Amino acid sequence: MKVSLITATYNSESTINTCMESVLNQTYKNIEYIVIDGVSSDGTLSYIEEKSKAYPQIIYSSAKDMGIYDALNKGIEKATGDIIGLVHSDDFLADNNVIETIVNTFKNENADGVYGNLHYIAFENTDKVIRNWVGKQFRPKLLTQGWMPAHPTLYLKKDVYEKYGTFNLSYKIAADYDFILRIFKQPQLKFYYLPKTIVKMRVGGASNRSLKNIIQKTNEDYRAINANEIGSWKTILIKNVSKLKQFIS
Template sequence: MTITLITICYNSAATIEDTIKSVLVQDFKDIEYIIKDGGSTDGTLDILKKYEDQLKWVSKKDKGIYSAMNQGLELASGEIIGLLNADDFYADNEVLSRVAKVFEDSKVGAAYSDLQYVDSQDTNKVTRNWQAGNYDRSNFLKGWMPPHPTFFLRKEFYDRFGFFRDEFASAGDYELMLRMLYKHEIKAVYIPIVQIKMRAGGVSNMSLKNRIRANKEDRKAWKINGIKPKWYTLWWKPLSKIIQWLN
């Protein structure tokens, strides 16, 4: 079993080496690691060249985050695919071993786990916990979604049901998981441990303007797939994030 990992980046020199190192120290070694760069000018490419004997990388312009992810997916050849952001890193060196163990069951199509947001300057400081919980398809109706950076999916389902829809600005990951897990009912398994550490950004993503835009995109994700949420689904989704801050 080969696991393909895809990292997309643009001017990520400050963080991407931590990301790369967290992959290279994994005790599971059957890894295909692809980094898709968007044309960085800040020294990111120098870091990629430093590790190019241990990964594949390409640098070219794209149309945005989901376009870049799709370019990475086009290069992937592993049976299992995960995406690791350029400012995220694996919590320990056994992450991929746990993932591989889950996928030994051929009926399992997807897996996800818990995530911690950490301070961008002090990654030992946890700022928010995202405890995903056991999988229940109906939880999508309550605004639930798996933490996308922890999400692994069999390549066959990308091939059958499509890549990311790059017309989305911020909810492309939500739409993809909704499509795969809720619409197509792919079997998913929860790995009950923190596997991803994500550097927290600013509070701008909590602004009313951004929340309204995100809510519109969430609604579009359901509509484009021909499925209907409950009346409360799209409002419960942002409220669930507040609960994460309290945990």
């Protein structure tokens, strides 16, 4: 099975090295690596260009976009793999066997989607775990309780995107939540929880950088559950409260 991994970059000079190395060092070799740059003004694009000379599996482009979800949509459109995964430029795969394990899980479980655990880590000290996002096996009722898998750990067959679409660009922060609700409510799709840390994510994402962003995220989450006809304001409350135990664990 061919795997397409997508990274969206914009002025990611300080982290792109760790991100790309985590992909290029995977034991699983049938990987197509798509990097979508938003016309970076630092050394990001130079680094990507230099890497592409040594690794022919890297496909990259640089053009203005409307934000990360637009860039990811462009990457998904370019993808030719059987399985598609996202590796954000501030993040990196947890170990060199991640993709091999995910592919084997797709084969063994006949799954449409596979997801796992995620570590939020300090930006500079990547050995310091700040928050531990542990998933669980999916049940439909979890959606009304505000549950979602850690999106950076979610790998999907390409035909899921082809049938159910990509990210809705009218959402500025919560397009991933809207997308997850859209596909996880489909009873014909099979999702499998892999109890393994798949991604290390540096803290400081767009949804929690400021009070304004937190309010916008909450409003967009509520809009997403209405659009997908799942839950109520109680769903959003439980969703936010449930995150607290991730810091403790």
